[in-house]
Structures are given as structure tokens and as C-alpha cells.
Amino acid sequence: MPLPVELDRSSPVPLYYQLSQAIEAAIRSGELAPGDRFENELALAKRLTLSRPTTRRAIQELVDKGLLVRKRGVGTQVVQNPVHRRVELTSLFDDLSRAGQDPTTQLLEYHVGPPNEDVARELSLAEGREVACIKRLRCANGEPLALMTNYLPVEIAPDAEELERSGLYQSLRGRGVHIRLASQRIGARAASRSEARLLDEKPGAPLLTMDRTAFDDSGRAVEFGTHCYRAARYYFDTTLVDR
Incomplete structure (x- = not known):
């Protein structure tokens, strides 16, 4: 049937x-x-x-x-016995909080201005629109874990003080913006000197990378993020199936 x-x-x-x-x-x-x-x-x-x-x-x-x-x-x-753990669309802050990892955030940079071509394309912004560029260091239990750069249309961007107290998605929810879908690209590269210093790694140490464009309930692109994580302390868990 x-x-x-x-x-x-x-x-x-x-x-x-x-x-x-x-x-x-x-x-x-x-x-x-x-x-x-x-x-x-x-x-x-x-x-x-x-x-x-x-x-x-x-x-x-x-x-x-x-x-x-x-x-x-x-x-x-x-499949006879599905090997699958449901993965929710969440922020790193939410994930660490649920795991009892005591997340903290250090705001490294916050400025408003016109986006570059790549960011404008990801967020589908018309010419003349401005974005908030937010760079943060995320720690878990006091130990550096990730460097995050996020771009948002300026009219929905949380202020700097709020971002040091809570996660980005939590702040957006408080503004009535609910992330519904996201496209995500995962990769890897070596740490630069500045990244290594902030993450307490050696220059050239392996980093995992993630680029994400997130969309709200109406299908509007509301956030584009480029993140890098210490490979020794973070991994992405996926399920693979033989076709």
C-alpha cells in the first residue's frame, strides 16, 4: 500500500x-x-x-x-537495523551546554559594514546592505576549542555584550529568528600562527573547518559562518551506508 x-x-x-x-x-x-x-x-x-x-x-x-x-x-x-543517531541543527554553545562542558566565549571582533562578494552571495544580500561581522573564541571548561566568524544582516544581529553571555542561535531565538535549515561544508587545513596562538596549538596543527549558511522559517538566509576547530578535541560524527 x-x-x-x-x-x-x-x-x-x-x-x-x-x-x-x-x-x-x-x-x-x-x-x-x-x-x-x-x-x-x-x-x-x-x-x-x-x-x-x-x-x-x-x-x-x-x-x-x-x-x-x-x-x-x-x-x-x-534498513534492517538503522545505524543512525538523530543530529539536530544546533549551535556549538547549545551542544556544549547540554554536554555539561561549561562553554565560555571571548569576543575578538565586532564590526558593521558592507559584506564582501562571497558573504553577500551566501546571504543573498542586495547591494548596499550591511552585515555584522562577529569573531569569537569558544572555550569548553576553560580550554580553547573553536574560532568562529559569523556574518548576519545587521538588523537581526545581537549586540556584543549578549554574545559573550550566550550562543548566537540562542540570541537569535530571543529576537524571534528561528533557524530551520542549513547547508554545511566540512573540511580541514593547517592552523595559521594567529589561529594556533588563540587555540593553544602549534602553527601548522590540523584544524577541522565548517562553513554554514543557515535559513529561517521563511527560507531567508540569516547567517553565514566560517568556523575552525582543534582536530585533537573535536570531531564530526556521521553515519555511512553501503549502497
Whole structure:
């Protein structure tokens, strides 16, 4: 029996994401059981009046999460024993607080001005708009952990004093701005002299990097961040599935 799915085409939430969430909910509730064959991608797209790329992206999201698997000659199935830990869209401050790591923040720089070309593109800003550029050192239990540079449209940016007391996303929530989606790029590089000094590392030490563009409930880009983390003290946890 085809899975009933309701899509809100007037919502700013992308259709692929709505579909992915509906399928995931069915898997987690047991409506789709481990080992069940999932509906053919082409048939699903036709039934829901969606483009095939939209349907394919929704299914791929669940394959990447370890909830579905594609098998040659069989099709797409619900994984027998999904190896997946739900990852929420949170800030480093929120994550450290929940883990009892006593996060503290040192504000290194705060200024307002026109964005460079890359930042303007990430935030989809028209010419003449200004951004707040915020640079911070985040510590956990008194030990340096990450250097963070964030750019926000100036009209929603928290003030400097607030950012030393709480996390960026917490401050944005207090202003009625709720982060709903984000695109994220993870990489690695060697620490510069200034980064090494702030992070208590040797120059050239390995750093993990993350660039993130975050979007609010309306689909508006509200924050672009470039962060680097001490590789010896921080790692990204993901689930991999054999296709």
C-alpha cells in the first residue's frame, strides 16, 4: 500500500525536505518496517506530482541517514537495523551546554559594514546592505576549542555584550529568528600562527573547518559562518551506508 504523504506547496520548506521528513516519520513509527521495499522512485514522483530530481533527493537524504538502502535488482528498502543517531541543527554553545562542558566565549571582533562578494552571495544580500561581522573564541571548561566568524544582516544581529553571555542561535531565538535549515561544508587545513596562538596549538596543527549558511522559517538566509576547530578535541560524527 502506498505511503500517504501530505505536502504543503505553499510552505517555504522545500518539497524534498517535506517528503523526506514524512518518510522518516513513517519509518520511525513502524509504519514502514525494517526490510520493507519502498515505493519506486518514478511511481512516487508521479503519484505526488513531483519532479524526479525532487523525489530522488528526498530518498537520498534517507539513504545518507542510514534509514533506506538501495539494492541492485531489489530496489530501495528500509534498513534492517538503522545505524543512525538523530543530529539536530544546533549551535556549538547549545551542544556544549547540554554536554555539561561549561562553554565560555571571548569576543575578538565586532564590526558593521558592507559584506564582501562571497558573504553577500551566501546571504543573498542586495547591494548596499550591511552585515555584522562577529569573531569569537569558544572555550569548553576553560580550554580553547573553536574560532568562529559569523556574518548576519545587521538588523537581526545581537549586540556584543549578549554574545559573550550566550550562543548566537540562542540570541537569535530571543529576537524571534528561528533557524530551520542549513547547508554545511566540512573540511580541514593547517592552523595559521594567529589561529594556533588563540587555540593553544602549534602553527601548522590540523584544524577541522565548517562553513554554514543557515535559513529561517521563511527560507531567508540569516547567517553565514566560517568556523575552525582543534582536530585533537573535536570531531564530526556521521553515519555511512553501503549502497
